[in-house]
Amino acid sequence: MEADTSRIEEYLESIYKLQQEQHPVSTSRLAEHLKLSPPSVSEMIKKLVHKGLVNQIEKGVCLTEEGNKMAKKVIRRHRLSERLLTDILGFKWDEVHDEACRLEHAISTEMEDRIAASLGNPRTCPHGHPIPDKDGVFIKEIVKPLSELKAMDKGIIVSVFEEDPKMLQYLASLGLIPDVCVKVEEVAPFGGPLIVCVSGSRYALGREVASKIKVK
Amino acid sequence: MEADTSRIEEYLESIYKLQQEQHPVSTSRLAEHLKLSPPSVSEMIKKLVHKGLVNQIEKGVCLTEEGNKMAKKVIRRHRLSERLLTDILGFKWDEVHDEACRLEHAISTEMEDRIAASLGNPRTCPHGHPIPDKDGVFIKEIVKPLSELKAMDKGIIVSVFEEDPKMLQYLASLGLIPDVCVKVEEVAPFGGPLIVCVSGSRYALGREVASKIKVK
DNA sequence: CCTTTTACTTAGGTATACCTAACTATCTGG
């Protein structure tokens, strides 16, 4: 036995993430996110249903209790890996996603515990996303996208919903990282950019970009 | 592309290790070491030959230049992983083999470099085996098994050729770890045990066990 | 020298996870 579960883990991880945006998750969204063909995903979904990890409701799938538990475990490992990579090995936050996406499947429960302990049980990944504890519990902060703030509103960056290295580099270069305070100086009309003030500097941010930044 | 090379890596790693004992490596020895059936190994060998990673000579295979290079890269990653696990994450030396055996395939060149740098470019794994540098070069110490020492001979433990957790725990409990000085007090005749002195204590060691401990 | 054991390969089959092409159902706009 001891089957290789890395593909299943990858599917559950994707479903979990996509569920946060829209519920349930359609075959095509999942296929796009995993960069696979819809038939491949369709087929795998059948296996996941069979294993009791997802339920097929109306126009898509959603995680079962067990699927959710497994997804959270993968996400815990992913985020702990990211922290290991940044905090201990000195990676930058734009370099860790792909690496962690492989590591998460190669890490044992033992190692997961050791990483957490060595890092002092961090609550978030370098991008500000919560790390579930061993029971899948985590603090869900009430956040809103920076793009929804009005002129003169202030917020503290909680997380950055982005994985693209180029984008993350760009954001870091502006100092737009978790725990930093941002003030919106101006909101251009007709979906135009936001003028934001971060640690003394002023920048123009596109709406698209601003929507990825979650503040509280 | 970006094919998954983990199975190939695992084969090359095994061939490399077995080559150190006997050259060339037979199908059956490889099958036994990898815990696979001989036909599976036979088949994979064909693929490795085709890829130019091994050569089939007389009664077995041996690594080509390229196969050797790839094997050393895997071994570097394995041993660096072990060091990460012991030195940074606090694992004991008997807990790291299997973990490292999975990690070695999930680690990028980037991460390999970062681990090495973070640990100050360690020369050996926790079991005393040399870590090849980026070009595959490492210091090969001239060692002999502890079992070959005569009464009153002294030696410093360089490495322990063993992976079994139980055995490693036992050896650690006696203080038989790299860099420790051992003195052979007595060698029982007819393949009997050795009486050794380690940091003030005296122990009887079977020949089989003693042969796994390499000293200089 | 021939028989038995051992070592290795061939043949045929399984499971997993992907693909493209083709079909079907469902939604949408005119």
Added chain:
DNA sequence: CCAGATAGTTAGGTATACCTAAGTAAAAGG
């Protein structure tokens, strides 16, 4: 209300890496 677009599945096929059973070749022993 129906034509076309969109979404999903079925059908059929590939690659990889494993297996057992059967066959063959080489080594060893009497």
